[in-house]
Amino acid sequence: MSDRSLHIAWLGAGPAARETGGVPGVATELLRGLALRGHRIDCHRPGSGHALPDRLDGVENVTFIWGTSDWRWSSWYNRTRIGAFVSGLLSRGFASVRLRRQVARRHREDPYDVVYQFSNIESLAVPASLAHSVPLVIHPETHIMGELRFMISERRLALRCQPAYTLLIAVAVMSVRSLVQRLSIRRARLLVCISGVFRDHLVRDYGFPLERTVVVPNPVQLGRFDEADLTREIGAPPTILVLGRIAVRKGVEDVVAVARTLLERGIDVRILVIGRTSLFSDYTKLLEDLPPENSEFLGAIPPAEVPAMLARSDLLLQASKYEPFGLTVGEALAAGVPVVATTEVGAIEGVDGSVLSAVRPGDVGGMVAAIAAMLDRLRARPGELRTKARAEAERLFAPDLVCEQISAALERVVEDA
Numbered sequence: 001m002s003d004r005s006l007h008i009a010w011l012g013a014g015p016a017a018r019e020t021g022g023v024p025g026v027a028t029e030l031l032r033g034l035a036l037r038g039h040r041i042d043c044h045r046p047g048s049g050h051a052l053p054d055r056l057d058g059v060e061n062v063t064f065i066w067g068t069s070d071w072r073w074s075s076w077y078n079r080t081r082i083g084a085f086v087s088g089l090l091s092r093g094f095a096s097v098r099l100r101r102q103v104a105r106r107h108r109e110d111p112y113d114v115v116y117q118f119s120n121i122e123s124l125a126v127p128a129s130l131a132h133s134v135p136l137v138i139h140p141e142t143h144i145m146g147e148l149r150f151m152i153s154e155r156r157l158a159l160r161c162q163p164a165y166t167l168l169i170a171v172a173v174m175s176v177r178s179l180v181q182r183l184s185i186r187r188a189r190l191l192v193c194i195s196g197v198f199r200d201h202l203v204r205d206y207g208f209p210l211e212r213t214v215v216v217p218n219p220v221q222l223g224r225f226d227e228a229d230l231t232r233e234i235g236a237p238p239t240i241l242v243l244g245r246i247a248v249r250k251g252v253e254d255v256v257a258v259a260r261t262l263l264e265r266g267i268d269v270r271i272l273v274i275g276r277t278s279l280f281s282d283y284t285k286l287l288e289d290l291p292p293e294n295s296e297f298l299g300a301i302p303p304a305e306v307p308a309m310l311a312r313s314d315l316l317l318q319a320s321k322y323e324p325f326g327l328t329v330g331e332a333l334a335a336g337v338p339v340v341a342t343t344e345v346g347a348i349e350g351v352d353g354s355v356l357s358a359v360r361p362g363d364v365g366g367m368v369a370a371i372a373a374m375l376d377r378l379r380a381r382p383g384e385l386r387t388k389a390r391a392e393a394e395r396l397f398a399p400d401l402v403c404e405q406i407s408a409a410l411e412r413v414v415e416d417a
Helices: 022-034 081-109 144-153 157-161 163-188 196-206 254-263 282-289 305-313 326-334 364-380 382-397 398-414
Strands: 005-011 040-047 062-068 114-119 136-140 190-193 213-215 239-243 270-274 295-299 314-318 338-342 357-359
Touching: 005 081, 022 040, 022 062, 022 114, 022 326, 022 398, 040 081, 062 081, 114 144, 114 398, 136 398, 144 157, 144 163, 144 196, 144 338, 157 163, 157 282, 163 196, 190 398, 196 213, 196 239, 239 305, 239 326, 254 282, 254 364, 282 357, 305 326, 314 326, 314 364, 326 364, 326 382, 357 364, 364 382
Parallel strands: 005 040, 005 114, 040 062, 114 136, 136 190, 190 213, 239 270, 239 314, 270 295, 314 338, 338 357
Antiparallel strands: none
């Protein structure tokens, strides 16, 4: 239990209807963990309501207040992916603004100690009556300036894969959002940053004071990966899993180059690429250049199948050029899978070097060498490395540990207000 029970107004992203990874899964773990520490949370959601994941059943202290957004995938405004991207942003924005009245009313009836804006930097649902009297804590999962930077730098890749108008619309929307975020972030009393590398981006790009930040990693629901066999031998051939969006800044072109180089050097592996596109970026055309002799693109899989897929894999490759965290890294370690990742992947911070190899973004040769070295270590002592990987996930990403750190940070903010 925490030293002080806080009344928290939760804004931004929330849980999905089913147990899942990603941002909704992180929201579930944070809500559950903070509530179990004795904090009372009003979770204000812009949508019109949906079922909640089982992990929140019976958890006291969490109240959901639903909004009025009736945005639907099957509607006319979602006939194209870029249309769904724009209409979804507009719908959530308008619904968040309408939430202000509800947030203000509940604050009058039972005052909030802190406003907690999760995932998004834009705090559109914070009413003026709270803005100057209640401390605002922002806990972003990405920042639009980072997304925009790579959309522009990778424009030639993007134009190989999708129409020019898609890129132009996405850049225009992201440019506006970047400006809004740069203004919105100044209102925060504290930034909860999910990695040190992400904090550096936020401080540099948005001019936020370093002294008003704290680094706390995302939680991983470790129980999803309890069935993984930590004593299993390396595969013949070993399976290298690439798990994440097939989109801008994910290093998709580098994954293709790694696969071709491994084949040319006679390093026997099986590379499986799994993921879906984003609404504003689709790089799947690049995967047509994967060598079929050692690689395969499987498309998207349901989140419920991710633990089993990781349990059958030997190594995770995360080639991102910008990655505030990279939840798949924590999930891979929880399943006993060592990782090769770039230094831009936030989740690798603090991970023991025996189960992690870090290389510079875009360094294909470095990735190939790291993969070969890690597979050699895994062949020599598979049980030791897999057990160590799991231990690192428990040490760094256990929900209880993460929520304890966030709870302490929130209490300090309230005390200093």
